Each structure stands twice: as C-alpha cells, then as structure tokens.
Amino acid sequence: MKKTLSFILLFSCGFAAFAQTDIDVKAKVAEYAYYDLKTDVSKLSDNDKKLIPIFIQIADIMDQLFWKQTYGDESDFKKIKDASVRDYIKINYGPWDRLDDNRPFVEGVGEKPDGCRYYPLDITAEEYAAYADPDKGSLYTVLRRNEKGELTTVWYRDEYKAELTKVCALLDQAIAIADDPGMKKYLSERKKAFQTDNYYDSDLAWMDMKNSHVDFVVGPIENYDDKLNEAKASYEAFVLVKDEERSAQLAKFIAMLPEIQKILPCDPQYKTFVPGTSSDLNVYDVIYYAGDCNAGSKTIAINLPNDDRVQAVKGTRRLQLRNSMDAKFEKIMLPIGKLVLDPKQQGYLSSDAFFWNVTFHEVAHGLGVKETVYGHRPVDDALQTEKTSWEEAKADIVGLFIVCHLIDQGEITGISIEEAITTYIAGLFRSVRFGAASSHGKANMMCFNTFKQMGAFKRSSDGVYTINYENARIAIGAWAGFILATQGDGDFQGAVDYRSRYGVIGPELQQDLDRINAAGIPRDIRFNQGLKTLGL
Ligand SMILES: [Zn+2]
Numbered sequence: 243m244k245k246t247l248s249f250i251l252l253f254s255c256g257f258a259a260f261a262q263t264d265i266d267v268k269a270k271v272a273e274y275a276y277y278d279l280k281t282d283v284s285k286l287s288d289n290d291k292k293l294i295p296i297f298i299q300i301a302d303i304m305d306q307l308f309w310k311q312t313y314g315d316e317s318d319f320k321k322i323k324d325a326s327v328r329d330y331i332k333i334n335y336g337p338w339d340r341l342d343d344n345r346p347f348v349e350g351v352g353e354k355p356d357g358c359r360y361y362p363l364d365i366t367a368e369e370y371a372a373y374a375d376p377d378k379g380s381l382y383t384v385l386r387r388n389e390k391g392e393l394t395t396v397w398y399r400d401e402y403k404a405e406l407t408k409v410c411a412l413l414d415q416a417i418a419i420a421d422d423p424g425m426k427k428y429l430s431e432r433k434k435a436f437q438t439d440n441y442y443d444s445d446l447a448w449m450d451m452k453n454s455h456v457d458f459v460v461g462p463i464e465n466y467d468d469k470l471n472e473a474k475a476s477y478e479a480f481v482l483v484k485d486e487e488r489s490a491q492l493a494k495f496i497a498m499l500p501e502i503q504k505i506l507p508c509d510p511q512y513k514t515f516v517p518g519t520s521s522d523l524n525v526y527d528v529i530y531y532a533g534d535c536n537a538g539s540k541t542i543a544i545n546l547p548n549d550d551r552v553q554a555v556k557g558t559r560r561l562q563l564r565n566s567m568d569a570k571f572e573k574i575m576l577p578i579g580k581l582v583l584d585p586k587q588q589g590y591l592s593s594d595a596f597f598w599n600v601t602f603h604e605v606a607h608g609l610g611v612k613e614t615v616y617g618h619r620p621v622d623d624a625l626q627t628e629k630t631s632w633e634e635a636k637a638d639i640v641g642l643f644i645v646c647h648l649i650d651q652g653e654i655t656g657i658s659i660e661e662a663i664t665t666y667i668a669g670l671f672r673s674v675r676f677g678a679a680s681s682h683g684k685a686n687m688m689c690f691n692t693f694k695q696m697g698a699f700k701r702s703s704d705g706v707y708t709i710n711y712e713n714a715r716i717a718i719g720a721w722a723g724f725i726l727a728t729q730g731d732g733d734f735q736g737a738v739d740y741r742s743r744y745g746v747i748g749p750e751l752q753q754d755l756d757r758i759n760a761a762g763i764p765r766d767i768r769f770n771q772g773l774k775t776l777g778l
Contacts, residue, residue, distance in 0.1 A: 265339075265347045268326040273341070274333055275573035275764035279565060279771040281483040281527035283778060289421045290456045294481060294529070295773060296416045297458045301479035301532035303405050303412075304460060308477045308533035310402070312336055312358045312467055322348070333538070333768055340538025341765055357470035361385045362393070369393070370471070381475040382439040382462060397439050398462060406436050424451030425458075432460065445547040449522070449556035457482040457526065457561070459544065464534055478533035480544065485564055488525035492562075492601065495648065496521060502644055503609050507719040511615045512730040517608050522559040525601075528566055530771050539766050542566045543604065562601050569767045570672075571596045577763045578675075579668035582754055584708040590664035595645075595657045599666050602641035609644075610636055614732035624732025630681035631745065632729060632737055635688050639722045642666050646718065663714045667699060667707070674747060675755055676765075684745035691744040692721045705754045 286294070309316045313336035322328050330347060334340050337348035344354040355363050361370070362385060370378070370385075373393045377383050382398045399406060413433040420426040428451045431444035441461060451457075459482070462475030495502075499517040506513050535541060544561040547553070571593040579591040614624050622629045645662045648654040670690045678687045693699060696717035699709045728737050747755070 265345075267324070267330050267347055269762075270339065270347065271326050271329050271333070272762070273765040274768040275569075275766075277566075277569035277573060277767045277769055278775050279527075279529050279531075279769050280776060281529055281565070283776060285455075285486075286483065287421075287455065289419065290483070291778060292419050293416055293425075293456055293458075294776075294778065296412050297456075297460075297479070297481045298530050298772060300409050300412050300416075300458075300460060301481060301530050303409050304477040304479040305532040305536070307402055307405050308537070309335055311360060311474070311476055312534075312537070314359050319348075335537040354469075356468075358467055358474075359384070360468050360474035361470060362387050365393070365470070367470070379471065379473045380439075381465060381473065382441075384474065399437055399439050409436055422451070422454040425454040425456075427451070429458075435461065441547075442549060442552065445549050445552040446556060448547065449552065449559060452522075455484050455486070457484065459546065459561075463546070463548065467534060467537075476534035478535040479530065480528055480532075480535060480561075481530035482526040482528050482561065482563075485525040485527060488562075488564065492523055492525060495653065496523060496605070498653075499605070499609065502647070505647065506610065506640065506722065506726060507643065508723040508726040508730075512611050512726045515610065515612050521608065522557060523562070523601075523604065524559070525562045525564050528563045529776055531769060536769075540566060540569075540768075542570060542600065560604055562597075562604070564597060566767070567597050567600055568593050573764050573767055575665070575668055575672050577761070578671050578758055579664070581758055581761055581763070582671055582705065582707050583664065583668060584706055587660075587664055587709055590658070590660045591668055592657055592661040592665050595661040595665035596669065598645045598654055598657065599642060599662060599669065602644050603637045604641075606637040606641035606644065607633070609640055610726050611730040615730045617732065619732060621729045621732060625729065625734055625737055628734060628737040628741060631684040631688070631741055632725060634682050634685035636722075636725045636729065638666075638685065638689055639718060639725060643718050643722045646715065659715070660709075660711055663698075663711060663718075664709060667693070667709060667714075671755070671758060674751075675758055678745065678747050684741055687746055688741060688744045689721070690751070691746075691748070693717050695744075696720065701750060701754075705750070705757060 319328060319331050319337070322331070327348060330339075331337055336354070337346055337351045338344040338354040339347050346352065346354070357363075357365060365385065373385070375393075375395050377395045378385060383395045384398070384401050386394050386396050388394050410433050413429055413436075417426055417429045417433070420429060424447075428444065428447040431447040435441040435444040459478075459480040462477050464478070465472050465475050467476045468474040497519050499519055503513050503515070503517055531540065542563050544563070545558050547558065575596060576591055580588055583591070611621055613619065614621060625632055642662065645654060646659050649657060649659055649662060670686050673686045674683055674690070678684055693714065696713060697710055698714035698717040699707050701707050728740070
C-alpha cells in the first residue's frame, strides 16, 4: 500500500509545480500530423446519418473509459500550463510517450505502471500469482483492494457501471432506428455483452452482419495496454463506413486466389496448399477513432474478433482502413520518398499503390505454404524463432508480386508497375525508420538488402536512390521463390543464416534514415474527427 500512497501524494501536491522534463514536447507533438477523417457523405442513407451521431456519442464514452483504465483521472492535467504538454498527454492518453517505450515526459510522474489501472498500483507479480480467484485473469475484470487491503475482483459491468448505463441507453436508441437486420441484431447482442461481460454472442452477430453500409467496432477489445499480464481488455471504438466499390473489387480478387496461388514463382511442391476464398476482407473509411485505438500510433487495418471460439465458427473480418492509409501515405511516406528517391521517379509515389500493396500483404498471408513439404510439419514449428520475420517478408513480396501480376492482367487499374514498386521501396524506409529490431523490421531489411543485392536500386554517394524496374521485377520473383522454398523446406538454419546476413541496417542506409529523422517528417498521425469534420 505504501507505494500507492506515495504515488497519489506526489500527484496531488506536485501539480502546481508540474514542469516538463528535458524532452522537447513541442517537437514531439509535431511528430503527429493532423488528418481529417472524412467519407463521401452523399453515399450515406438517412438511416446511416441517424446512427452515426449515436455511435460517436458511444465512442466518446469508450474514450472516457479508456482514460480510466490506462491512467485514471484525466482532469489531473488541467493545471498544466504548457499547451504542448497538455496536447501530448491527450495524444498518449497519459504522461508517458507511447512511441518511445512509455518514457515519462512530465516531471515527477515516474514510470508507467505495468498494470495501468487494471490492478492496484502496488500489486506485484508474486501477489497476483498467489491470489486465488478463477476470474482474476478474465479480459473483463479489474483487481481492486477492499478496506482490509486484500485483493478483490470486480467485473467491468460493475466497475464502469455509470458509463455503461449511458452506453446501453444510447444503444437502445440505435437499435430502435437501425434498419439493417444484421446491425440491429449485433447492437442488441452488444448491449447484452456490456451488461454481462460475455461478448461471445455479440461477436458472432458481428460476423453475421454482412450488408450494413456502416460498421461499429466497440467494446473492451485488445489487451496490449496491460503490460503486467496482457490479460485486461481496453475500451475502444471505430466508426466505419464501407467502401462498397473497393470491397467488391477485393472480393473478386479473393475469388481468384486459387488461380493466383498457381502462378506463384516457385516449384510446384511449394504451392499445393489451396487458399480459402470465403474470407471477409473489406475496405472502409474510418470516421472516428476513440479510446485504445486512438492512443499513440494509429492502425490502418483491423482483424477481429480475437475470441478463437468465434474464429473457429465464423473466421475473422479484416477491415482495410482506406483513409487512414491515405493519411500515412500523404503525411509520412510521400515526404520520405521525396527525400530519398531520384526526383525523376518521385512521380511514381502513389497512395493507390500503397493501398494495394498493404492490402495484398494481408491477402498474401493466406497464400504459399502452411506445412513443410517433407515431414508435413507446420511451417511455424519448423522455422521457430525465424517464423515471423519470414512470414512477414513473404507477405510483403508475394503481395507485391500479385499486385504486379494483377496490373499486368488489367485487373488492378489506375496504377502502374512502376508505381507499385516505387511506393513499396519508399515504404521500406518508413518501416525501418525506427530500427530493425522487431520481426517486421528484420523482414523489411531482408527485402531491402535482397533488392539492393539484385540491383533493384542503386544509391548515389549523396544518398539518392534510383530504381531499376526491370531488375526489381526479377528480384521480386526470385526473392518470393526463395522465401516460399525456405518456408516449404522448413529450413531453419538457412533462415537464420540469411536473416543474420541481410536482416540488418547497413551504415549507408543508417545515414539515410538519420537524414529522414532529422528532416522533421511526422512519425504518426492524429485526427480531426466528428460530425463537423464529416460535414454532417
Ligand atoms: Zn503481416
């Protein structure tokens, strides 16, 4: 209990004197570029226009609940005089920098508690382990102390009762007016879930909702904010509007996957797996982010639900967030491309190409080999610690290979092969800008260095990159074939050797990345959002 008290005391009396640390918070705020979340409102029905304002009100409550979960009382910070510090607290939902390993940027707040406010601040891993309660690890409970200081378990429906009562009243309004039967059913089940902390039926109902033009992801969903046990779900909401045209195009391509699998550039034994064609992959404009998903770095794709029992029956829905992708392209990738690419090739940077590359990265995860050719072991088991890097490299390169193929076939229109390749290469700089320590980072570096090795691009002595499209096309095919064979053979040692050699950032590239970071190019995005931004 002692630690809790000193923490609270420090907060309550340290406030007037609150000053920022030596971190330049103003520069930190500028690293998040503003972007307006919009959609074509002329495509919204009258019913959609009635639902959206209600969804936004519910989303705002999710936002308040996430504040309570991750930090506590937001109003603690009202007295801080520096507007940039207040702004950065808002971006991070607390005084810890989410893009910098949760480093504190407000004097005196100390380290971010691993268990946020899902647990008492003074709980230890030992105390948690010794606490015998079957519900302690539930996604939907918090741990608190009773008057004797002993741990107790409280369900979200009780802990957040005041807010959730308002949510349910708003859901009643939405249920009454929703004219899509799938949406009506989903909202009704979701309301029950908020009241019972059982989300199973509402997840099923969400998967069954196939025809609604608007979508609403809402509730306690991801568990990454709980660094103590990764057990507690954080409240969040996305309000989404389906891009019917792009979704229909995508559905057509998904139906072509068994044919596409056959043309992959590898030996026949690596392409015997028959990909599913029933996956629920659609394109949306997001019009509102709230809570967990609005904190720090913003996602450009969603894959839900997380409950494997639901996944076993219904699969998952993958949502590609078109306007957020455009935002990352416009605010981050385009300026990076303009800094490092040959001016004659900069015109090939394209937000449409970025969209298709990212989307086919997702699609490519479902292609290729799932079992080793000899021994029929899952590829993941065979490649052990290398599995994620190689799977991500595969998704990138097989995805790019398919985009180029579909452009050749006249299926993807409006972009050229040059645009797909140029945009992909600029994207590598964006991805490894903050290092290559993660599996994704290593994958990106293997792609970068393999391309370089195969002459897909050349770097001038002053750090300007010129792409050779002919070589790039050859490199895509050869590298895709090599990855698929490594996975299909389950060649763990080969994977380690290749990754150790090519999965690293060389000194020249590091200079270029330093140049990008010094140029003040944003690291992420934040949103202007709401009815006014939408023009509703
Ligand atoms: Zn991936």
